[in-house]
Amino acid sequence: MNIQEISSLLEKVRESNPLVHNITNVVVTNFTANGLLAIGASPVMAYAHEEAADMAKIAGALVLNMGTLTEKEVKSMLLAGKSANQHEVPVIFDPVGVGATAYRTETAKKILRELDITIIRGNAAEIANAAGQQWNIKGVDAGEAEGNISELAKSAAKDLAAVTVITGKQDIVSDGRSTFTINNGHPLLTKVTGAGCLLTSVIGAFSAIEKDPVKAAVASLVVYGSAAEIAAEKTDGRGPGTFQLEFLNSLYNISAADVELHGSFERTNG
Ligand code: ATP
Ligand code: TZP
Ligand code: MG
Ligand code: MG
Numbered sequence: 001m002n003i004q005e006i007s008s009l010l011e012k013v014r015e016s017n018p019l020v021h022n023i024t025n026v027v028v029t030n031f032t033a034n035g036l037l038a039i040g041a042s043p044v045m046a047y048a049h050e051e052a053a054d055m056a057k058i059a060g061a062l063v064l065n066m067g068t069l070t071e072k073e074v075k076s077m078l079l080a081g082k083s084a085n086q087h088e089v090p091v092i093f094d095p096v097g098v099g100a101t102a103y104r105t106e107t108a109k110k111i112l113r114e115l116d117i118t119i120i121r122g123n124a125a126e127i128a129n130a131a132g133q134q135w136n137i138k139g140v141d142a143g144e145a146e147g148n149i150s151e152l153a154k155s156a157a158k159d160l161a162a163v164t165v166i167t168g169k170q171d172i173v174s175d176g177r178s179t180f181t182i183n184n185g186h187p188l189l190t191k192v193t194g195a196g197c198l199l200t201s202v203i204g205a206f207s208a209i210e211k212d213p214v215k216a217a218v219a220s221l222v223v224y225g226s227a228a229e230i231a232a233e234k235t236d237g238r239g240p241g242t243f244q245l246e247f248l249n250s251l252y253n254i255s256a257a258d259v260e261l262h263g264s265f266e267r268t269n270g
Contacts, residue, residue, distance in 0.1 A: 001180075001215055003263045007256035009210055009219040014040035018060030018208030021084075022201055023047055023077050025067025025096065028194030031244075035198040038251035039223075041205035052076040053083035060208025062089055063201045064115075066107060067096040074107055081115035090118040090207040090216075093162070094200035098122070099129025112160055119213050120156070121165040121200045124149050131156040150268060154179055163213040165203065167196060171225070172268075173217045180218050183264040184225025186232040191240040192247070199224050202251075218265060226262035227254045 019042045024032055029045055036043035046055040049072070056062045062084040064077045084091045093115075098108040108130050111117070120130060124147075128135035133152075150172050157164040157176035166172045171182040189195040202224055206216040231246035 001218060001267075003222075003260050005215070006219040006222050006263060007259040009206060009215070010039075010223050010254070010259060011256060012209045013205050016060075016209050017042050018205055019044060019058065020061050020063060020201055020204045020208065021046060021055050021059035021080065022063045022065065022204070023052070023073060023080060024063065024065035024094075024197060024201070027067060028065075028197040031192075031194040032198050032201050034248055035251055036201055036205060038248045039202055039205060041202075041208070043201070046080075047073060047076050049076045049079055052080035056080040056084040056089060057087040059084070059089055061092060061204035063092045063094070063204040064111065065094040065096060065197055065200060066098065066104060066111075067094075067197060069104065069107055074110070077111060078114055081111070085116045090204070090213065091115055092200055092204045092207060093117045093120045094197060095120065095122050095126050095130045096197070098126050099135065105129060112162075117160065117162040118207060119163045119165060119203055119217055120160060121167065121196075121203055121217075123168055123196065124152060124166050127156050127164060127166050128152055131159045150174070150179055150181065154269075163217055165217050165221070167199065167221070171221045173214055173221065175214050178214060178267060179269045180214070181266055181268045182218060182221040182225060184222055184229060184262060186225075186228040186243075188232055188235065188240060188243040189228050189247075192244045222263040222265055223254065223259055224251075226259055227251045229262050230254065230258060
């Protein structure tokens with residue numbers, strides 16, 4: 001996979017304007033919809049159990065996010081997920097805060113057991129907990145990193161039978177055989193709530209137009225992290241409010257040439 005392939009996937013997202021069905025949390029709903037529009041996708045949030053399956057089957061990708069769980073939403077996630085699986089629509093899962101409470105852990109396990117998840121994306125603590133390993137987690141934010149993230153991604157991908165994306169200062173993508181490290185991003189992303197959740201939905205947009213989930217995930221991370229770097233330059237020290245606005249502008253304006261200039265990733269094994 002090379003940087004030109006990544007910039008052409010960005011152009012394909014913009015040309016195809018894929019429908020991304022999100023069942024996400026109440027904190028990030030508006031930011032997620034605006035971020036998907038900015039990158040060139042078509043967002044829809046549809047939570048009612050009466051329509052979740054119908055919406056998922058016509059979508060290019062389904063994104064399930066556990067941020068503010070309720071039993072009603074879990075029911076809709078399972079209905080939407082089963083429909084997506086039947087119709088070969090990729091399912092992207094963000095297990096927000098798994099490990100922080102027993103309810104979150106049980107729900108993540110249920111989703112992973114009952115659905116065929118294409119890509120799981122979380123911080124290191126979430127991925128470790130989703131894969132049944134112990135790792136400190138503070139609410140929905142990553143605890144201190146305390147291990148080899150690359151090995152964690154690899155083993156989680158095998159255990160969960162899903163392409164695994166771990167984000168943080170560096171991002172890792174693994175399918176258990178080949179593993180990539182992505183160096184793009186900016187610390188200001190950690191000061192905007194929903195930066196991780198929107199990223200998961202952007203992975204949905206790329207998965208809708210690229211069948212290989214490893215390629216879709218690597219491309220999303222490179223484009224997203226590069227857009228953050230450009231936004232941080234424009235923020236010029238003013239802080240997260242300005243950065244959030246500049247980041248949306250940057251997702252909208254980032255060009256193939258920008259991606260090729262900023263993009264930094266390598267295959268780290270396999
Ligand atoms: P958390 O709940 O721990 O904040 P999250 O779900 O919000 O996690 P992040 O891990 O913060 O997700 O990832 C969101 C984006 O922010 C990714 O593109 C990632 O590369 C980027 N990112 C996170 N931390 C840093 C950092 N210290 N430096 C650069 N980029 C970062
Ligand atoms: N509480 C429940 S969901 C949520 C919070 C603060 C948003 C988390 O967003 P992200 O993308 O993980 O920072
Ligand atoms: Mg965050
Ligand atoms: Mg998160």
